[in-house]
Amino acid sequence: MPRMTMIEAIRSAMDVAMGRDDNVVVFGEDVGYFGGVFRCTQGLQQKYGRERCFDAPISELGIVGAAVGMAAYGLKPCIEIQFADYVYPAYDQIVSEAARLRYRSNGEFTCPIVIRMPTGGGIFGGQTHSQSPEALFTHVSGLKVVVPSNPLDAKGLLIASIEDPDPVIFLEPKRLYNGPFDGHHDRPVTAWSKHELGEVPDGHYTTPLGKAEIRRPGSAVTVLAYGTMVYVAQAAAEETGIDAEIIDLRTLLPLDLETIIASVKKTGRCVVVHEATLTSGFGAELAALVQEHCFYHLEAPVARVTGWDTPYPHAQEWDYFPGPKRVGEALIETMGA
Amino acid sequence: MTDNPAPLKFHVPEPEVRPGGTPDFSNVPIPKAGSVDRPPVDVDPRTIRDLAYSIIRVLNREGDAVGPWAGTLTDEEQLEGLRHMMTLRSFDARMQMAQRQGKTSFYMQHMGEEAVSCAFRKALVQGDMNFPTYRQAGLLIAGGYPMVDMMNQIYSNEMDPLKGRQLPIMYSAKDHGFFSISGNLTTQYIQAVGWAMASAIKGDTKIAVGWVGDGATAESDFHAALVFASTYKAPVVLNIVNNQWAISTFQGIARGGSGTFAARGLGFGIAALRVDGNDYLAVHAVAKWATERARLNLGPTLVEYVTYRVGAHSTSDDPSAYRPKTESDAWPLGDPVIRLKNHLIKRGLWSDERHKQTEAEILEAVITAQKEAESHGTLHAGGKPSTRDMFEGVYAEMPPHLRRQRQKAGV
Numbered sequence: 123m124p125r126m127t128m129i130e131a132i133r134s135a136m137d138v139a140m141g142r143d144d145n146v147v148v149f150g151e152d153v154g155y156f157g158g159v160f161r162c163t164q165g166l167q168q169k170y171g172r173e174r175c176f177d178a179p180i181s182e183l184g185i186v187g188a189a190v191g192m193a194a195y196g197l198k199p200c201i202e203i204q205f206a207d208y209v210y211p212a213y214d215q216i217v218s219e220a221a222r223l224r225y226r227s228n229g230e231f232t233c234p235i236v237i238r239m240p241t242g243g244g245i246f247g248g249q250t251h252s253q254s255p256e257a258l259f260t261h262v263s264g265l266k267v268v269v270p271s272n273p274l275d276a277k278g279l280l281i282a283s284i285e286d287p288d289p290v291i292f293l294e295p296k297r298l299y300n301g302p303f304d305g306h307h308d309r310p311v312t313a314w315s316k317h318e319l320g321e322v323p324d325g326h327y328t329t330p331l332g333k334a335e336i337r338r339p340g341s342a343v344t345v346l347a348y349g350t351m352v353y354v355a356q357a358a359a360e361e362t363g364i365d366a367e368i369i370d371l372r373t374l375l376p377l378d379l380e381t382i383i384a385s386v387k388k389t390g391r392c393v394v395v396h397e398a399t400l401t402s403g404f405g406a407e408l409a410a411l412v413q414e415h416c417f418y419h420l421e422a423p424v425a426r427v428t429g430w431d432t433p434y435p436h437a438q439e440w441d442y443f444p445g446p447k448r449v450g451e452a453l454i455e456t457m458g459a
Numbered sequence: 460m461t462d463n464p465a466p467l468k469f470h471v472p473e474p475e476v477r478p479g480g481t482p483d484f485s486n487v488p489i490p491k492a493g494s495v496d497r498p499p500v501d502v503d504p505r506t507i508r509d510l511a512y513s514i515i516r517v518l519n520r521e522g523d524a525v526g527p528w529a530g531t532l533t534d535e536e537q538l539e540g541l542r543h544m545m546t547l548r549s550f551d552a553r554m555q556m557a558q559r560q561g562k563t564s565f566y567m568q569h570m571g572e573e574a575v576s577c578a579f580r581k582a583l584v585q586g587d588m589n590f591p592t593y594r595q596a597g598l599l600i601a602g603g604y605p606m607v608d609m610m611n612q613i614y615s616n617e618m619d620p621l622k623g624r625q626l627p628i629m630y631s632a633k634d635h636g637f638f639s640i641s642g643n644l645t646t647q648y649i650q651a652v653g654w655a656m657a658s659a660i661k662g663d664t665k666i667a668v669g670w671v672g673d674g675a676t677a678e679s680d681f682h683a684a685l686v687f688a689s690t691y692k693a694p695v696v697l698n699i700v701n702n703q704w705a706i707s708t709f710q711g712i713a714r715g716g717s718g719t720f721a722a723r724g725l726g727f728g729i730a731a732l733r734v735d736g737n738d739y740l741a742v743h744a745v746a747k748w749a750t751e752r753a754r755l756n757l758g759p760t761l762v763e764y765v766t767y768r769v770g771a772h773s774t775s776d777d778p779s780a781y782r783p784k785t786e787s788d789a790w791p792l793g794d795p796v797i798r799l800k801n802h803l804i805k806r807g808l809w810s811d812e813r814h815k816q817t818e819a820e821i822l823e824a825v826i827t828a829q830k831e832a833e834s835h836g837t838l839h840a841g842g843k844p845s846t847r848d849m850f851e852g853v854y855a856e857m858p859p860h861l862r863r864q865r866q867k868a869g870v
Contacts, residue, residue, distance in 0.1 A: 147660060173660045179690060184649055184683030191590070191653025191667070194638060197660065211679065218643045219650065225852045227631035227639035228621045232855070263853050287855035332858065376858035 125315040126322040128299045131273035132162045132238070135280035136200055138326050140170050143198065146284060148175045150185055150202030150238075159204055160240060160299060186212035186237060190219050193233045200284050203239040206293060207253045212237075220289040221264030236283045236290045241269070242350055242397050243434055243443060244297035244307065252434040254349075254398035259291040260375045260407065266290045266331055267375040269348040271298060272319035275372060278329025286331060295349035303350055304357035305445035334378035336385070340367035343391035343456055346382060346408050348372065351395040351444070358449035364457055366393075374404055382408070383415045390421040391456050395449055400428040422459035425452045474709035478779060482789035487765075489791050492519035492735075493526020497744075500752045504730035511721040511731035514765055517740040522801040528744040534808055536581065540739050541799050541809070542817065543580075543601040544573040548796060549821045550596070550606060551770075553829055554613055558627075558774045562837035563613050565627045567593050571769030571787065574739040574795035575700055577601045579668070582746035583636060586665040590638045590651035593628055594700065594768075595670050604635045606825060610832035617842030618835040622852070624844075645671050645678035648697065652687045655695035655753070666694045666753040674705020676720055677713040688759035689727035696749040697729075697761045700736065702768035707781040724761035736766030737792040739799045765792065846870045 126134060140146045148163055148170075154177035157164030167175040178185045182203055189199035203209045209216075216237065223233045243252030259267045268283055268290055270276035276294070283290035297303045301311040302319075314320030337352055342365040345355045352370045359366040367385050371378065386392045392412050394405040409424040427444045435442050475483050495515045498507050517529045524530070532540065551568035558566040569576070576597030583589070589598050599609060608620055612630055615623040621631060631639035638654075641647055651669030658665045669684060676699055688695055699720045703710050714720060724731030730752065734745040742764065749760035767790040771778050778784075803809035836842035850857065850865040857865075 147657075179683075179686045181683045181686060183679055184687050187646065187649030187680060187683060188653030188656060188687055191650035191655070192657040192660075194650065195588075195654045195657035195661075197657045214643060215646060215649075215680075218641060219646050222641075223639060224855070226621065226625050226629070226641075227633075228624065229852055230631050230633040231639050266854075376860060379859065 123321040124324055125320050126273045126277070127314045127320070128270070128273045128276050128294070129160060129162050131277040131322045132280055132294065133164060133166070134322065134324070135277040135284070136163065136166060137169070139200065139281055139284040140166065140174060142326065145197045146174070146200060147192065147197055148200050148202070149178045151178055151180055151204045153177060153202050158202060160296065162238070163202065182208050182212040183215050186215040186220065189235045190215060190223065190233055193235050194223070194231045198234050198284060200236040200238065203237060205251050206239040206241040206255050207250045209239055209255065213258070216259070216265070216289070216291070217262050221262050224288065225264060232287060233289045234287050236280070236292050238292045238294060240296035241293040242295045242297055243439060244303060244350065246436065246439055248436040249433040254293070254396065254429070256293055256374055257398060257402060257404045260404050264289065265375060266373065267293070268331060268373050269293045269295065270372065271295065271349050271352045271370050272302065272317070273314050273322050274319045275329050275335070277322050278327050279331065279372065281326065282328040282331050285328065290331070293349070297350050302353045305354035305443065306357065307440055329372070331373045332376040332378055334372055334381040335370045336367060336381070337370045338366065338368040340365040340389070342366060342389060343393060343453060344369060344382070344385040344389045345393050345395060346371060347395045348374065349397070351397060354444065354446050355395055355449055357446040358453055361446055362450040362453050364453045366453060379411060379415070382412065386412050386416040387419045390419050392420070393425045393427065393449070393452050393456050395427045395444060397429050397444060399431045400426060401431050403428055422456045425456050427452045472711040474711065474782070476783055476786070478781065478783055480783055482783045482786040484789055484791050487791060490514050490516065492516040493529070495526070495528070497527035497748070500748055500755060501757055502730070504728055507730065508725055511725055511733060512718055514733050514735050515741050515745055516735040516738055517744060518738045518798050518802055522798070522805040524740050524802060528741055531744045531747050532581070532740065537740070537799065537803060538808060540578060540581065540743070541796070541803060542821070543577040543597065544739065544796050544799065545818060546821050546825070547573045547577060547597050547600045549818070549825045550600065550609070553825050554610070555774065557613070557829070557837070561839065562833070563615070563627045564838055565774055566613065567628050567773045568770045569594055569596065571790070571794065572700065572702055572736065572766050573597055574742050574799070575736045575764045575766060578739045578742035579698070579746040581743055582750045583668070585636070587636050587668065588638055588651070588654050588665065589636050589668045589670065590647035590654065591640055591670045592644070592647065592672060592675070593640055593642070594672070596628065596630070598637055599630060599632060599635060602635045602637070604632050604637070606828040607831050610829055611835060614832055614837045615843060616832065616836035617844060618832070619844055622844040622848040644675035645680040648684040649680050649687060651697070652684045652693045652695050655693040656687070656691050659691070659694055664754065666696070666750060669695060669697045671699055672705060673699060673701040673703070673710040673720055674708055674713045676723065685724065685727045685729060685761070689729055692756070692758035694753040694756065695759045696746070696753055697759055699761065699763045700766060701763050702766050704768050704772070704778070704782065706772045706776060719763060721761055721763035729759050729761050731761040733763045733765060735792055736764030737795040737798060739795055767792065
């Protein structure tokens with residue numbers, strides 16, 4: 123089986139999708155000739171031509187708005203927003219247009235688009251290259267929100283997203299592009315080539331949306347995580363010796379509630395982890411769902427470990443990032459409660 | 460540089476006249492009908508910059524069709540055009556009344572602007588796609604969309620094609636080349652460009668048409684649409700309906716220091732024209748020119764329709780609070796229905812008597828449609844879309860969380 127980085131897996135997903143369906147087009151800033159600032163679309167223009175993969179003006183609203191029109195025509199655009207931090211000018215097109223088109227036209231027009239964007243911090247990107255805006259999209263009816271944590275899933279989820287009949291926000295944790303980063307920024311990162319989830323089939327396969335995956339079975343406490351935080355939680359479990367069950371949500375909307383409920387009912391404890399800011403973050407939704415469905419099984423309050431409610435800082439990146447130490451403390455506290 | 464600079468002054472544009480004043484449009488230069496050249500469609504946009512500052516007109520004050528833009532429609536088509544505009548006006552009057560009677564929550568009429576969407580529609584063919592805003596129902600009327608379906612949507616009744624999900628008049632009619640109206644302004648403009656890009660990507664022959672009002676050109680989506688249309692030479696016609704008023708805000712607030720809205724296209728190298736929006740024949744001639752350019756792969760065209768919103772912005776608006784009541788009478792481009800009527804009478808194709816008779820026939824047809832629609836319910840009475848419908852269609856397949864919520868709602 124070939125070994126791929128997450129970048130290569132994402133590229134392979136678009137390659138496979140474009141090869142199977144002429145209606146799949148790929149565009150965005152620096153996406154065409156150059157192949158994207160993270161190289162995710164490298165080679166696609168050469169292979170499929172400028173009509174299928176091209177550079178766009180620096181206008182996120184233009185990129186998404188044009189994609190909505192293309193989807194209404196019958197294409198399946200898979201577009202890139204260079205950083206998730208840049209998506210806000212397109213928010214109206216996503217929330218009021220892409221997400222609502224099927225509903226408001228009673229299915230006359232639909233919007234099968236995928237909006238890919240690198241998300242999260244850990245690369246000294248400062249406040250404009252580090253944000254995790256997933257909660258801004260999970261709050262919107264009509265959208266699906268996907269956050270892969272490894273190359274194998276990234277490819278399967280991206281193909282599933284492109285083939286999905288509705289708009290999908292596809293958030294790529296950029297700190298995971300080259301390896302499973304566990305939050306220990308002072309240590310070398312294992313390459314995906316040395317990780318089992320870096321084994322990615324060449325051809326077509328899908329990973330279904332709405333299905334979580336248990337990354338580490340355990341009995342003491344359930345950890346709900348996605349993206350980079352999956353590896354941070356794993357490191358925290360190893361370092362504290364707490365037998366945590368770590369669930370990689372993979373899709374935030376629709377959410378795999380069944381897997382979450384089954385695990386929390388088993389462990390009786392739950393820690394929610396994400397890199398985004400705390401207040402009104404997706405963790406709040408998770409905590410609410412857990413108490414709603416598992417209240418009588420809970421032995422301790424649901425804990426949240428997240429980024430602080432500040433803009434993402436530059437020099438203080440590792441004070442902001444919810445690393446294994448903070449997650450470990452939450453595990454210990456939850457076990458002691 | 461001086462050591463003691465004068466204090467800076469903040470500028471807020473104001474319309475010439477406010478309520479209580481005498482309407483004055485002397486600042487709106489109106490060129491003589493027939494005086495503007497008609498360039499070939501493959502003209503280099505850079506050589507027709509003056510068309511963005513003039514007004515293309517065909518019907519003169521005497522009711523004659525004159526100049527190089529005249530002659531794009533047969534007698535039959537002109538008579539049909541008059542009928543479309545009269546139908547839209549009659550439809551509006553009935554629906555406006557229905558709103559006052561509490562049969563629906565909201566309505567928006569076209570009074571004074573009927574020519575723009577009615578005439579433009581006749582330059583399109585099956586498969587082309589409009590991305591309209593809320594005052595282009597002439598696209599549906601002139602396109603043969605059933606009035607009863609429009610009314611079902613306005614009443615949000617059990618036959619509403621949109622299942623009661625949309626504000627009245629926010630129609631969607633794909634088979635009639637009418638994209639779902641958003642209600643958020645200008646979002647559809649860049650979507651029209653995207654649709655046109657898709658048509659070109661697929662080597663199709665269909666074109667797209669974007670619509671926006673004067674006020675909403677201020678949205679960033681407008682700029683994005685012009686950038687994308689210009690960059691990719693998209694087969695799209697970008698229409699700006701300048702009816703002078705964005706609710707209570709006069710067009711100068713959106714236009715700023717630019718001479719005209721059409722002139723916005725010049726910096727993008729987009730062919731830009733201004734046309735008398737109350738002149739059915741001129742609107743059609745320009746629509747034909749612009750759509751031909753798009754079909755011939757010559758790229759986008761920006762068209763500003765100079766017209767006047769005679770009625771209120773919507774049933775929630777009272778224009779007497781911000782403009783003189785008699786302003787519409789002073790509007791120098793007249794009434795589109797009367798102008799075409801007079802032209803047809805002058806040519807011996809029409810008469811006052813036939814006009815009155817047709818008016819009565821149309822009213823009867825509108826009332827018949829209305830009765831049928833009302834037999835399926837109005838907003839607060841009779842049949843209406845089910846609560847179950849509310850949960851459908853958010854996604855192609857209902858996800859578990861929505862299914863749970865639907866169960867909780869007891870449907």
